[in-house]
Amino acid sequence: xxxxxxxxxxxxxxxxxxxxxxxxxxxxxxxxxxxxxxxxxxxxxxxxxxxxxxxxxxxxxxxxxxxxxxxxxxxxxxxxxxxxxxxxxxxxxxxxxxxxxxxxxxxxxxxxxxxxxxxxxxxxxxxxxxxxxxxxxxxxxxxxxxxxxxxxxxxx
Amino acid sequence: xxxxxxxxxxxxxxxxxxxxxxxxxxxxxxxxxxxxxxxxxxxxxxxxxxxxxxxxxxxxxxxxxxxxxxxxxxxxxxxxxxxxxxxxxxxxxxxxxxxxxxxxxxxxxxxxxxxxxxxxxxxxxxxxxxxxxxxxxxxxxxxxxxxxxxx
Numbered sequence: 056x057x058x059x060x061x062x063x064x065x066x067x068x069x070x071x072x073x074x075x076x077x078x079x080x081x082x083x084x085x086x087x088x089x090x091x092x093x094x095x096x097x098x099x100x101x102x103x104x105x106x107x108x109x110x111x112x113x114x115x116x117x118x119x120x121x122x123x124x125x126x127x128x129x130x131x132x133x134x135x136x137x138x139x140x141x142x143x144x145x146x147x148x149x150x151x152x153x154x155x156x157x158x159x160x161x162x163x164x165x166x167x168x169x170x171x172x173x174x175x176x177x178x179x180x181x182x183x184x185x186x187x188x189x190x191x192x193x194x195x196x197x198x199x200x201x202x203x204x205x206x207x208x209x210x211x
Numbered sequence: 212x213x214x215x216x217x218x219x220x221x222x223x224x225x226x227x228x229x230x231x232x233x234x235x236x237x238x239x240x241x242x243x244x245x246x247x248x249x250x251x252x253x254x255x256x257x258x259x260x261x262x263x264x265x266x267x268x269x270x271x272x273x274x275x276x277x278x279x280x281x282x283x284x285x286x287x288x289x290x291x292x293x294x295x296x297x298x299x300x301x302x303x304x305x306x307x308x309x310x311x312x313x314x315x316x317x318x319x320x321x322x323x324x325x326x327x328x329x330x331x332x333x334x335x336x337x338x339x340x341x342x343x344x345x346x347x348x349x350x351x352x353x354x355x356x357x358x359x360x361x362x
């Protein structure tokens with residue numbers, strides 16, 4: 056048994072119930088209705104929005120953008136703006152680590168007066184600073200749009 | 212093997228058990244009630260499966276769930292709420308008497324290192340937060356919990 060509901064903060068929660076036979080070891084024999092009532096009463100907060108039971112066979116989206124999930128009736132979809140923000144944060148985190156690395160290399164190039172290396176590093180750092188530009192400009196209509204607009208920082 | 216048709220004779224807190232067959236028991240024993248188990252000092256009252264968990268040293272429940280919140284095995288757990296990457300709640304089937312109970316939590320994973328901390332303990336639930344070594348919410352393997360206290 057699974058239940059979807061939307062929280063007051065706009066996020067989506069998915070309740071995954073224990074098996075009925077496992078609960079019966081503690082609660083005694085339960086009818087199907089009593090089992091579902093117990094799960095709903097204890098698991099769904101009073102301020103939950105649009106709580107609804109979904110079929111166990113329903114396949115939820117990939118979890119890569121889990122925090123961008125949103126409820127549409129008894130379906131789960133992506134909020135693409137949230138997904139884009141999540142991806143931007145991931146790129147920024149990775150980029151910040153690279154900038155620290157290249158700052159160190161640049162300080163070393165400055166110390167030894169290596170003008171060629173200084174120039175190369177300035178170019179690299181400028182590329183890193185603009186790594187989020189295409190993603191920021193995107194109005195996504197799919198997760199694939201977001202992935203396509205994401206800079207590959209592994210080359211750095 | 213002796214056959215006992217009733218036990219606890221002569222006690223106001225007796226629990227009688229019909230057709231109980233236990234080789235080493237004799238009449239006059241009082242089967243431990245929840246109260247006897249919670250007091251935890253009796254050296255004479257035998258324990259039966261239905262009251263074993265009321266002793267202070269006994270786990271009141273346990274659960275293993277994957278990072279999507281699907282329960283793999285559990286005892287005394289109603290559900291796992293998946294609230295996002297690495298975060299969610301364990302909903303306990305039977306309330307504790309207070310929110311001062313103990314949760315042991317860990318993560319089982321085949322690679323990497325993940326931490327699980329618990330938050331917002333209430334009498335019937337607690338929240339969990341699973342993170343990687345950078346303290347970013349993360350998901351890997353299974354989370355495992357057991358909990359102890361008075362119910």
